[in-house]
Every structure is written in C-alpha cells, then in structure tokens.
Amino acid sequence: MKALLARVGVVRAVAFFGVLVIVPLVTGQIGWLTNALIFTIMYAALASSWNLVGGYAGYPSLGHAAFFGLGAYSMAIVFNGSVYGGYLPFVMLPLVAIGAALISLPIGWVAMRTRADVFAIVTITVLFIAQTLAFNFNTVTGGAQGKSVAPAPFDVSTYNWPFYYAMLTLLAIAMGISLYFRRSKIGLSLATVRADEEKAHGVGVRVTAVKLIAFAVSCGIVAMVGGVWAYYVGFVYPQFAVDPLITIGMVLMTFLGGRGTLWGPVLGAFILVPAQEFFAFTFGASQLYLFAYAAVFLVIMLFLPRGILPSISDRLRKKRAAANGILRDASDAASAVSAQPAAHQTGVTR
Amino acid sequence: MHALIQAIILGILTGGVYALMASGQTLIFGIMKVVNLAQGAFVVLGAYLTYTLFVQFGMDPFASVLITTPLMFLVGVGLQWALIRPLHSDDVAQLSLLVTFALALGVEGILSFAYSTTLTNIQPKYANFSWTVVGYQVNLVRFCAFALSLVVLAVLYLVLKRTKFGRAVRATVQNPMSAQLLGVNAQRVSALGFGLGAATAASAGSVFGMLNAFNPGSHYDLISRLLTVVVLGGLGSIGGSVVAALVMGVASSVVSAMASPIWSDFTFFIVLLLVLLLRPRGLFGARTRGAL
Structure with a gap:
C-alpha cells in the first residue's frame, strides 16, 4: 500500500513537472501564456516555501515578503549595470539564498520566541521595517525611484524561457525540500512543534533548531524567487518588491490548498493566480481588485479553513x-484526537 | 533643551490619540484573543467618515465623533458577528489574524475606490491655531484631540468598571471559562467588545484625520505602530496600552525632532524588538494570558 502510494506520488510529480516543462516548447509563440505561468509558478514556489514555516511548523509568518524584497533588491543592486551574458544572475541565486537565510536566522530567533499571535505581529513588523528601509535607504535601494536590473540579452522569441525554467527549478527545489521535510526527522520534529511545542521540548525535540532551520530555508527560497522576479520584471520598486499582498498571496494559497501538505500550496497557487489575473483584468486598475481579493480570502477562511486537500x-x-465496516464513531474519535493538539496550540486559557 | 521639551509636549499629545486606538485593540485581544490587524483600517475608515461629514455637510470634526463612533460600533458588532464568530473552531489564533488582515485589505480597497488614493486632510478653520504657553507652542487641534482621547478613555474606563457589561468583559478577560460558567454570554461580550474596539478606533480616526494627511493605505503605517504599542503595554492590558502609547508618542516625537522623521518609524520597531527580547509579555501583560 505504502509503495503504491509512493509510486502514485512519483507519477503525479513527473506528470506535473513534465507538462510544465513541455508547455513553453509547444506554445513558444504565445508569450502571454508563459508570462502568466511564470507568475503562477512563482507563487506556487513562494507558497510551498511559506508552507515550510506556516504549515509544517504552525508559525504563520506575515513577513516573508521582506525576504522576497531582499532577493529582488540584491539582484537589482548587483546587476544594475550589466548582467554579463544573461545567465550569471541565475548562477548567483544560491548566494542570494545563503545571504537571506543568514539574515533570517537572528530575525527568526527573536520572532520564534513567541507563539502564533505575537509571532505574526513580529513578522509583519519585519515586513514594515523592510519597506521603510527600501523607501528611505536611498543610496542603496534608490528610494521611491526604484532600481533597475540591466535587460537580459536573450533572443526575443524565447525571451521568457530562462525565467520560466528558473522559476520551475525553484518550485521543484521548494517542493523537494517540502517532501524531504515530510519524510525526515525534521518534518516529524516540526509536527511536534505545531502540535504542542512545550511537550515536544520536554521529550527532547530540539525545537529551536528545527524551527530556525525551517525558517531559514523558507526565507532562502523566497529570496531566490524574489531574485528571479526582479530580473524578469527588470525594475524593483519598494511598493511592489516589499508588498504585503505578496505575503498575503503566499498565505492565502497555502490555506486554500491545505496547510502542511505537499501539493496544497501548489494547488492553491494554480487556482488563485489565474483568478487574480482575471480580477485584475475585469476590474482594471481600480482598487475594487483589492476588495475582490479580500472577499475571496474571507470566503476561504470562513468556509474552507483547513484547505481543499485536507478536506478531500x-x-x-x-x-x-465506512466501506471497511468500521463504525462511524471510530473515525469521529480519530478526528477528535487529531483536533486535540490544535486546541492545545491555540490557547492556554480555553 | 527648548526643542526637546517641545518634542515631549508634542509626543504626549500625539500619544494620547494612539492610546485611544490601542486601547480598543488591546480590549479586543483581551476578550477574544484576536489580534485585530484591521484596527488601523478602522481608524482610517473613521477618518474618511469624518472627512465626508466635514466636506459634504460642513460638520465640525470633533462633533462628528458623536456620529462616527456609534456608527463604527455597529459596524464592529456586525463584522464580529459575520466574520470572527464563525471562526471559533480549532485554529482561531491564526485564522482570526488572517481574517482581520483581509478585512483591512477590503476596507482599503473600498476606500481607494470611493475616495481615490491621493492624500487628504481634514482642515477646519481653526486647524493652524495654536497657543503659546511659557514659550512652547501648543496646537489647538492637538490639544483638543488629546482631551477628546482622555474623555473617550474615561468613558471606556467607566463602562468597564461600573456597568454589568463591563464586569462581564473583565471576567472574560481574566478567565473566559469561569466567566461562561457564571453565566456570561461569551458571544455577546465578544461582539460588543469588538464593537467597542472599532468605536474607539473611529473616534481616534476623526482626530487622526485632522492631525495627519492620510490615504486608504495609511492603515499599514498605523497598524505597525499600534502593534508595537499593544505589545509594549502587554497584550490585553488597557492601562498598559495607554502608558505604552504615551511612552511611544514621546519617544518617536523626540527622535523625530532630534534625528529625523524617518527614524521615528524605526523607534517603534526597535522598541518592539527590545520588548520581545527582554520582556516578551510587555510592561503590564499577565504571564498566562494569550498565546505568549
């Protein structure tokens, strides 16, 4: 049974990535499709990496957009003048990831001393700090005027491809790490942190270490995605690079698909990004777009709080x-048991 | 020295308004354990309501508090009923954060649609009038804003201390389960508490609109300051949030006057980090309360 499930998983992954690899080759001339897919895959990668912290560890970070901006700005600052043949920025991405991960460690260390509510407060403050810095640190970030990345010298007909495959690679990395977390001791430790951190600590799980690993890895991937994004759009403005909406995008997609699942964030992104494009197209530049986004968000939170995949x-x-003839109340008991850690987690005084 | 004292005066007056906003937020947390990320959006909403009353009907911004506050109270009760109450299942802490964040975005979207995103300001005739008291400037509007904040805070205090509802609220803050066992209707207290929180935000919004230029996106700025204030004061402690608001008002005003306005934003962030490092439960926070 387990082997069968594993094989189903492999087939699913191969089919998913196979289709995505082939799409630009087949539809090479349709620029808008690869363009839309780049953003969809970008959000899938962002949501998958957010899931490492927000889903597996149960720490809802609202500050990940700060690391997205960090990656974007480091691209724009280093490759402001020239991109040296076009592929060097992609090669430099691992350095961006390492840098972001190192910066995220002290932040995570401070922030993760607190639990859900206050953790979210701290991380959202990190986001605001990053935004303030981006706006006011003129000599480095160019302030409100933004900063440009030199244009890539790629052939016009296949211009999007390098960015597309870079994003796809990042998605694969994010999902690979997600899968590794699920299969390894780290994932297990994170699950105990999510269920009941104090008990986990008590039985000898190294909670601080695993939380920080998850946070740093997650921020590193997000920074790499930000780097590719900056190179692709070519211009980094503080209000778009360090945008609360990017954070919200990651969170929302993960919640829609299902927190703490491998495919949930990807599913959420492939539903919501096209929907988002549709809203933007329908409502144009008017701010009703923001309202529609909030409305979708509220509907998901109220009616599908656990996400699509866990519900299914x-x-x-x-x-x-039921088919196996097991009594209904047995499964109820099971769900009651699985609900119990959540109750522990949400409040001491309940 | 003169500049320093001037900055401190300014800081106390501004801090009073922040105290009003933050007391509502910390009240909401105390009752429901919900960090209301929409509090800043409520303030901006209150400011725009006041702006409309002022521009369309020529109503004095201070007088319009009498309209905006009850109105936003009802809005708050309605929002709690529609959006927060259904959440009370397993994962309230996370979900309510995200729901209130979405709420803030929604308010921002509606306001941007209705008023456009250009900066506005409420400018009554007396906006630039100020007294000179022993050599220090005291702006009339700022002073009245401070006084108004004190009045509203006093009303809030009396409601919490002297009424049956207030007793139910304080009981819920201390121990929700015992309060329910003793017959407190938790749903009702939560709804009214959220309404009260929104109402304080609205009354603060009316004066905020006179003191600052604002646009629908201003709530990001506000909420980051408010969060610092409530964490510093200790989540759930109203007295703590008032003290913290005055401290932060003075600190940011002094930094703004001595260094530069850019760094005044950073005082909030730095204080927040220090609080979390040194005393995560804030100045007056109880140890067992909430998720800390």
Whole structure:
C-alpha cells in the first residue's frame, strides 16, 4: 500500500513537472501564456516555501515578503549595470539564498520566541521595517525611484524561457525540500512543534533548531524567487518588491490548498493566480481588485479553513472507513484526537 | 533643551490619540484573543467618515465623533458577528489574524475606490491655531484631540468598571471559562467588545484625520505602530496600552525632532524588538494570558 502510494506520488510529480516543462516548447509563440505561468509558478514556489514555516511548523509568518524584497533588491543592486551574458544572475541565486537565510536566522530567533499571535505581529513588523528601509535607504535601494536590473540579452522569441525554467527549478527545489521535510526527522520534529511545542521540548525535540532551520530555508527560497522576479520584471520598486499582498498571496494559497501538505500550496497557487489575473483584468486598475481579493480570502477562511486537500482526504478516509465496516464513531474519535493538539496550540486559557 | 521639551509636549499629545486606538485593540485581544490587524483600517475608515461629514455637510470634526463612533460600533458588532464568530473552531489564533488582515485589505480597497488614493486632510478653520504657553507652542487641534482621547478613555474606563457589561468583559478577560460558567454570554461580550474596539478606533480616526494627511493605505503605517504599542503595554492590558502609547508618542516625537522623521518609524520597531527580547509579555501583560 505504502509503495503504491509512493509510486502514485512519483507519477503525479513527473506528470506535473513534465507538462510544465513541455508547455513553453509547444506554445513558444504565445508569450502571454508563459508570462502568466511564470507568475503562477512563482507563487506556487513562494507558497510551498511559506508552507515550510506556516504549515509544517504552525508559525504563520506575515513577513516573508521582506525576504522576497531582499532577493529582488540584491539582484537589482548587483546587476544594475550589466548582467554579463544573461545567465550569471541565475548562477548567483544560491548566494542570494545563503545571504537571506543568514539574515533570517537572528530575525527568526527573536520572532520564534513567541507563539502564533505575537509571532505574526513580529513578522509583519519585519515586513514594515523592510519597506521603510527600501523607501528611505536611498543610496542603496534608490528610494521611491526604484532600481533597475540591466535587460537580459536573450533572443526575443524565447525571451521568457530562462525565467520560466528558473522559476520551475525553484518550485521543484521548494517542493523537494517540502517532501524531504515530510519524510525526515525534521518534518516529524516540526509536527511536534505545531502540535504542542512545550511537550515536544520536554521529550527532547530540539525545537529551536528545527524551527530556525525551517525558517531559514523558507526565507532562502523566497529570496531566490524574489531574485528571479526582479530580473524578469527588470525594475524593483519598494511598493511592489516589499508588498504585503505578496505575503498575503503566499498565505492565502497555502490555506486554500491545505496547510502542511505537499501539493496544497501548489494547488492553491494554480487556482488563485489565474483568478487574480482575471480580477485584475475585469476590474482594471481600480482598487475594487483589492476588495475582490479580500472577499475571496474571507470566503476561504470562513468556509474552507483547513484547505481543499485536507478536506478531500478527510472525506475519502471517512468513505473508506465506512466501506471497511468500521463504525462511524471510530473515525469521529480519530478526528477528535487529531483536533486535540490544535486546541492545545491555540490557547492556554480555553 | 527648548526643542526637546517641545518634542515631549508634542509626543504626549500625539500619544494620547494612539492610546485611544490601542486601547480598543488591546480590549479586543483581551476578550477574544484576536489580534485585530484591521484596527488601523478602522481608524482610517473613521477618518474618511469624518472627512465626508466635514466636506459634504460642513460638520465640525470633533462633533462628528458623536456620529462616527456609534456608527463604527455597529459596524464592529456586525463584522464580529459575520466574520470572527464563525471562526471559533480549532485554529482561531491564526485564522482570526488572517481574517482581520483581509478585512483591512477590503476596507482599503473600498476606500481607494470611493475616495481615490491621493492624500487628504481634514482642515477646519481653526486647524493652524495654536497657543503659546511659557514659550512652547501648543496646537489647538492637538490639544483638543488629546482631551477628546482622555474623555473617550474615561468613558471606556467607566463602562468597564461600573456597568454589568463591563464586569462581564473583565471576567472574560481574566478567565473566559469561569466567566461562561457564571453565566456570561461569551458571544455577546465578544461582539460588543469588538464593537467597542472599532468605536474607539473611529473616534481616534476623526482626530487622526485632522492631525495627519492620510490615504486608504495609511492603515499599514498605523497598524505597525499600534502593534508595537499593544505589545509594549502587554497584550490585553488597557492601562498598559495607554502608558505604552504615551511612552511611544514621546519617544518617536523626540527622535523625530532630534534625528529625523524617518527614524521615528524605526523607534517603534526597535522598541518592539527590545520588548520581545527582554520582556516578551510587555510592561503590564499577565504571564498566562494569550498565546505568549
């Protein structure tokens, strides 16, 4: 059974990435499609890396856009004059990731001393600090005028391809790490942190270490995505590079697809980014777009708080249990047991 | 020295208004354990309501508090009923954060649509009038804003200390389960508490609109300051948030006068970091309260 499931997983991953690899080769002339896919894949990668902290560890970071901006600005600052043949920026990405991860460590160390509510407050403050810095640190960031990346010398007909495949690679990396987390001791430790951090600490799980690993890895990937984004759009403005909407995008997609699942964030991105493009197209530049986004957000939180994939798998499990003749209340008991850690986590005084 | 004292006066007057906004936010947290990220948006909404009343009907911004506050109270009760109450299942802390964030975005979207994103300001005739008290400038509007904040805070204090509802609120803050066992209707207290929080935000918004230029995006700026204030004061402690607001008002005003206005934003962030490093439960926060 387990081997079968693993094989299904491999087939699913190969099919998914296979299709995405082929799409630009087949539809090479349709620029808008690769363009739209670049942003979809970008958000899928962002949401997958947010999921490492927000999903597996249960720490809802609202500050990840700061690291997106960090990656974007480091690209724009280093490659402001020339991109040296065009591929060097991609080669430099791992350095961006390492830099961002190193910067994220002290931030994570301070922020993760606190639990859910205050953690979100701290991380959102990190976002505001980053935005203030981007706006006011003129000599480095160019202030409100922004900073440009030199244009890439790629052939016009396949201009999008390098960016597309770079984003796809980042998505693969993010999902690979996500899968590794699920299969390894780190993932298990993170699950215990999410369920009941104090008990986990008590039984000897190295909670601080695993939390920081998850946070740093997550921020590193997000920074790399930011770097590719900056190179692709060519211009970095503080209000777009360090945008609360990017944070919200990651969070929302992860919640829609399902927190703490491998495919949930990807599914969420592939539903929401096209929807977002549609809103932007329908409502144009008017700010009703923002309102529509908030409305979608609220609907998801109120009616699908656990996300699509967990809801589906829950239903499947119940159906299977019923088919096997197991009494209904047994599965209820199981769900009650699985709900218990969440109750522990949300409040001491309940 | 003169500049320093002037900055301190300014800081106290500004801090009073922040105290009003923050007391509502910390009240909401105390009752529901919900960090209301929409508090800044409520303030901006209150400011725009006042702006409309002022421009369309020529109503004095201070008088319009009598309209905006009850109105926003009702809006707050409605929002709690529609958006926060259904969440009370397993993961309230995370979900409510995100819901209130979405709420803030929604308010920003509606306001941008209705008023455009250009900066506006409420400018009554007396806006630039100020007294000179032993050599120090005291701006009339700032002084009245401070006085108004004190009045509203006093009303809030009396409501919490002297009424049956207030007793129910304080009981819920201390121990929700015992309060419910003793017959406190938690849903009702939560709804009214959220309404009160929104109402304080609205009354602060009316004066905020006179003191600052604002646009629909101003709530980001506000919420980052408010969060610092409530964390410094100790989440859930109203008295703490008032003290913290005055401290932060003075600190940012002094930094702004002595260094530069850019760094005054950073005083908030630096104080927040220091608080979290040295005393994560804030000045007056109880140890067991909330998720800390």
